[in-house]
Amino acid sequence: MKILIKGGNVIDPANNISEKLDILTDGKVIEAVGKDISSPDAKVINAERLTVIPGIVDIHVHFRDPGYEYKEDIISGSRAAARGGVTSVACMPNTKPALDCEALIQYVKNKAEKAGIINVFPVGCISKGLKGEELAEIGELKAAGAVGVSDDGRPVISSILMRRALEYANMFDIPVMSHSEDLGLVDGGSMNEGYMSTYLGLRGIPKAAESVAVTRDILIAEEVGAKIHICHVSTANSIDAVRQAKKRGVRVTCETAPHYFSLTDAACDGFNTNAKMNPPLRSAEDVEAVIAGLADGTIDAIATDHAPHHIDEKNVEFDKALNGIIGLETSLSLGITKLVNTGKLTLCELIKKMTYNPAKIIGTDRGTLSVGAPADITIFDAAEEYVVDVSKFASKSKNSPYGGMKLCGVVKKTIANGKIVYDGGGKE
Numbered sequence: 001m002k003i004l005i006k007g008g009n010v011i012d013p014a015n016n017i018s019e020k021l022d023i024l025t026d027g028k029v030i031e032a033v034g035k036d037i038s039s040p041d042a043k044v045i046n047a048e049r050l051t052v053i054p055g056i057v058d059i060h061v062h063f064r065d066p067g068y069e070y071k072e073d074i075i076s077g078s079r080a081a082a083r084g085g086v087t088s089v090a091c092m093p094n095t096k097p098a099l100d101c102e103a104l105i106q107y108v109k110n111k112a113e114k115a116g117i118i119n120v121f122p123v124g125c126i127s128k129g130l131k132g133e134e135l136a137e138i139g140e141l142k143a144a145g146a147v148g149v150s151d152d153g154r155p156v157i158s159s160i161l162m163r164r165a166l167e168y169a170n171m172f173d174i175p176v177m178s179h180s181e182d183l184g185l186v187d188g189g190s191m192n193e194g195y196m197s198t199y200l201g202l203r204g205i206p207k208a209a210e211s212v213a214v215t216r217d218i219l220i221a222e223e224v225g226a227k228i229h230i231c232h233v234s235t236a237n238s239i240d241a242v243r244q245a246k247k248r249g250v251r252v253t254c255e256t257a258p259h260y261f262s263l264t265d266a267a268c269d270g271f272n273t274n275a276k277m278n279p280p281l282r283s284a285e286d287v288e289a290v291i292a293g294l295a296d297g298t299i300d301a302i303a304t305d306h307a308p309h310h311i312d313e314k315n316v317e318f319d320k321a322l323n324g325i326i327g328l329e330t331s332l333s334l335g336i337t338k339l340v341n342t343g344k345l346t347l348c349e350l351i352k353k354m355t356y357n358p359a360k361i362i363g364t365d366r367g368t369l370s371v372g373a374p375a376d377i378t379i380f381d382a383a384e385e386y387v388v389d390v391s392k393f394a395s396k397s398k399n400s401p402y403g404g405m406k407l408c409g410v411v412k413k414t415i416a417n418g419k420i421v422y423d424g425g426g427k428e
């Protein structure tokens with residue numbers, strides 16, 4: 001079915017477009033972008049006063065499939081993504097079994113393709129079984145469709161294993177996506193070290209647990225000349241390490257998650273386990289540094305680290321609760337509310353960090369509205385306010401700290417590969 005999107009405010013950072021235009025899709029790819037397009041046989045979507053962007057690309061999600069389908073699976077995760085305006089995700093390999101061989105990468109791809117909702121790009125393991133001992137067959141993973149390698153959820157403790165991973169990934173031209181963390185410094189901590197950890201009587205995690213590891217990983221990548229992508233940066237010193245490395249020409253990119261620019265460790269008050277994640281929520285100065293890093297281009301991408309957990313895994317003592325929150329259904333509105341409406345980023349800059357930049361990091365041709373590109377398109381109302389209601393989430397899990405919060409920006413329609421995969425109503 002052809003779709004004609006009329007009169008929307010089209011933002012396509014890849015092509016430097018930010019103006020009122022029409023978009024025509026032929027049922028699969030984008031056929032035309034311009035003024036006054038007509039097509040008698042197309043379904044018309046009236047996008048007057050709405051914003052039209054490339055479908056969001058989220059390069060850090062956990063779909064828990066195979067192995068933990070009670071938290072999320074590829075189908076429910078895809079629906080949550082579509083509801084959040086996300087049309088492509090890179091899913092992390094810490095499943096059970098972990099995605100460390102061709103058959104498991106194929107499993108994820110096949111299940112996602114059969115579901116036919118969004119594009120799911122698997123990330124393969126760095127080490128076999130995520131054990132940190134022996135390298136996975138990175139060439140085989142890439143050939144099967146992995147867009148990167150990561151042991152996300154845990155760091156690669158051995159520096160020489162990290163070096164070998166970077167060398168192999170470089171040969172196959174995919175990024176190592178590093179969960180950079182020094183477990184020695186974490187030392188059993190469960191939240192950021194600071195006033196709030198003292199107040200709650202919880203063991204704190206020093207910021208150096210992240211920045212020391214980020215620095216190590218950057219230095220190894222620099223020596224090898226390989227691409228490295230640092231996942232979920234949260235501290236001022238990590239961001240500065242990336243900033244300095246970029247100045248030296250290191251092939252480093254990094255992402256942050258919406259919770260690192262919208263919340264501080266104060267959210268842990270009352271032993272709120274929906275504010276427990278890894279890396280932990282940090283101080284107000286770190287939030288400022290994250291926003292500054294987004295604004296000056298040090299931080300390339302916003303990714304959610306969507307981490308679904310069952311309520312029984314969160315409804316326990318703080319230090320026993322599992323790490324992570326879901327994020328796919330709130331990322332766009334958090335970006336609009338906390339970055340654009342506060343004047344920190346333009347809407348175009350925000351969209352670039354949620355579409356074009358992350359697409360480039362994982363080497364996909366998505367994240368643009370170029371003619372001929374796959375028709376992945378998100379239509380939203382940038383001015384509409386809503387109160388987050390976790391019971392309406394499409395995700396199987398509800399572990400979000402944003403329930404009850406008033407945010408701005410409502411997704412109206414999500415189109416993936418030319419098909420409407422989420423319809424939130426609105427004008428037609």
Ligand SMILES: [Zn+2]
Pocket residue numbers: 152153154179231232278279
């Ligand atoms: Zn991680």
